[in-house]
Amino acid sequence: MIAYHEALALILARARRLPERSCPLEQALGRLLARPVSSPAELPPFDNAAMDGFALHAGDARLPAGSEFAVRGAQAAGDALARADGGAWEIMTGARMPAGMDTVVPVEQVEIVEHDGDGRPRRIRLGVAVVAGRHVRRRGEDVPLGAELMPAGELLQAQHLALLAALGIAGVPVVRRPRVAIICTGRELVDDPGQPLQSGQIRNSNGPFLAARLAAAGAQVVYRQTVQDDPAAFVRALGEALHAGATVVLSTGAVSMGRHDFVPEALRELGAQIHFHKVRIRPGKPLLFASLADGALFFGLPGNPVSSAVGLRFFVEPALRGMLGLPPERPLRLPLQQRFEQCAALRCFLKGKLALAADGRLQAVLLDGQESFRIRPLLDTGGWVVLAEDAQVCEPGSMVEVYALGHLQPLAIGSGA
Ligand SMILES: Nc1nc2c(c(=O)[nH]1)N[C@H]1C(S)=C(S)[C@@H](COP(=O)(O)OP(=O)(O)OC[C@H]3O[C@@H](n4cnc5c(N)ncnc54)[C@H](O)[C@@H]3O)O[C@H]1N2
Numbered sequence: 581m582i583a584y585h586e587a588l589a590l591i592l593a594r595a596r597r598l599p600e601r602s603c604p605l606e607q608a609l610g611r612l613l614a615r616p617v618s619s620p621a622e623l624p625p626f627d628n629a630a631m632d633g634f635a636l637h638a639g640d641a642r643l644p645a646g647s648e649f650a651v652r653g654a655q656a657a658g659d660a661l662a663r664a665d666g667g668a669w670e671i672m673t674g675a676r677m678p679a680g681m682d683t684v685v686p687v688e689q690v691e692i693v694e695h696d697g698d699g700r701p702r703r704i705r706l707g708v709a710v711v712a713g714r715h716v717r718r719r720g721e722d723v724p725l726g727a728e729l730m731p732a733g734e735l736l737q738a739q740h741l742a743l744l745a746a747l748g749i750a751g752v753p754v755v756r757r758p759r760v761a762i763i764c765t766g767r768e769l770v771d772d773p774g775q776p777l778q779s780g781q782i783r784n785s786n787g788p789f790l791a792a793r794l795a796a797a798g799a800q801v802v803y804r805q806t807v808q809d810d811p812a813a814f815v816r817a818l819g820e821a822l823h824a825g826a827t828v829v830l831s832t833g834a835v836s837m838g839r840h841d842f843v844p845e846a847l848r849e850l851g852a853q854i855h856f857h858k859v860r861i862r863p864g865k866p867l868l869f870a871s872l873a874d875g876a877l878f879f880g881l882p883g884n885p886v887s888s889a890v891g892l893r894f895f896v897e898p899a900l901r902g903m904l905g906l907p908p909e910r911p912l913r914l915p916l917q918q919r920f921e922q923c924a925a926l927r928c929f930l931k932g933k934l935a936l937a938a939d940g941r942l943q944a945v946l947l948d949g950q951e952s953f954r955i956r957p958l959l960d961t962g963g964w965v966v967l968a969e970d971a972q973v974c975e976p977g978s979m980v981e982v983y984a985l986g987h988l989q990p991l992a993i994g995s996g997a
């Protein structure tokens with residue numbers, strides 16, 4: 581049986597970075613930048629008012645309280661550049677500063693001493709001393725021209741879309757998403773929630789889980805199928821998966837020791853190269869990794885729900901990272917809250933969460949219900965706690981690795997221990 585780090589090396593050696601493509605901004609949420617993006621423009625694009633009030637020219641001077649100015653014009657957001665010739669201009673937030681003006685005094689700090697016939701201010705008096713340059717948002721102050729905005733590998737989120745939109749960038753170079761197929765095996769499985777269960781049947785939970793996690797991991801699910809314990813149906817589904825464009829195929833179930841665990845044999849008959857089958861981990865030990873004849877990567881995930889979740893998180897996701905051009909993840913290292921004893925020298929991937937200890941320090945907490953058939957504790961799981969093969973007994977306070985639920989997700993901190 582192979583160790584986790586050896587298995588990972590075999591996977592990473594085959595996870596080649598995918599080419600880039602240009603992606604319109606509306607479709608860029610959740611995609612990864614293929615190249616750095618630098619700014620083609622300045623933000624703000626012109627000097628503008630930060631407050632509703634009056635634009636003035638102060639130069640190097642400080643304008644004393646009580647100074648009076650005639651109001652010579654008005655400027656609203658959207659108005660083109662105006663030229664001011666002394667006096668004061670009524671100005672609205674976001675309006676372009678008139679040429680010749682350098683300061684804005686908010687309307688609350690001004691007394692309007694005279695109105696015109698339409699009720700507009702004609703003359704103002706400063707209620708406070710005004711410092712030159714106040715309440716003006718300068719051109720390029722937020723983003724200078726040519727500034728590097730986002731590095732390669734950046735995950736595009738709402739805030740990135742805001743900045744790209746502000747700069748008028750219509751499309752960005754993103755890494756193509758890995759195309760993934762999911763084939764669930766097992767004659768006990770029922771996909772249709774409306775179909776009553778016959779004796780011995782269960783509902784397929786791995787399929788929806790893997791599909792959801794893959795989307796959050798930056799992959800595109802191009803094919804999903806559930807097959808019985810029937811090698812011919814499995815081989816057919818595999819063919820359809822490749823035809824649908826999958827370059828990564830995941831199966832769940834049928835990789836262990838049972839009489840119906842046909843996946844390894846079916847792969848061999850197809851001429852696949854099996855790189856490993858069984859890893860020194862828990863859960864998920866029967867995991868299999870192969871290259872199919874056409875070069876697609878195949879992960880045979882064990883059927884137990886948590887075993888397939890661990891297989892996805894710690895074997896498939898590292899491969900996706902490689903394909904997306906991302907470096908290997910670096911886990912958080914934190915003290916463990918409770919004692920944990922391992923019964924075998926296996927690397928353990930445990931349902932856990934982050935919590936604050938009484939002294940305010942962060943710690944890793946193991947949840948109850950670690951068995952690989954238990955789905956319910958996944959609702960409380962904030963991250964995966966990983967214990968090394970050689971950590972037979974972990975005393976409270978021993979340092980452990982903690983990984984987020986998904987490789988593109990931040991680690992969430994729970995409210996209490
Ligand atoms: N004699 C041995 N038996 C088992 C061993 C072993 O080493 N020797 N390993 C155990 C381990 S560890 C695991 S994990 C499982 C993996 O078995 P398979 O990958 O062959 O999976 P199945 O037998 O098909 O299913 C296991 C379990 O999971 C349920 N399942 C399967 N698919 C789904 C799905 N899509 N949604 C929900 N649940 C699913 C299935 O009904 C079984 O209960 O083998 C152990 N046995």
Ligand code: MOO
Pocket residue numbers: 861862863864865866882884886887952
């Ligand atoms: O992968 Mo198995 O879960 O160790 O039961």
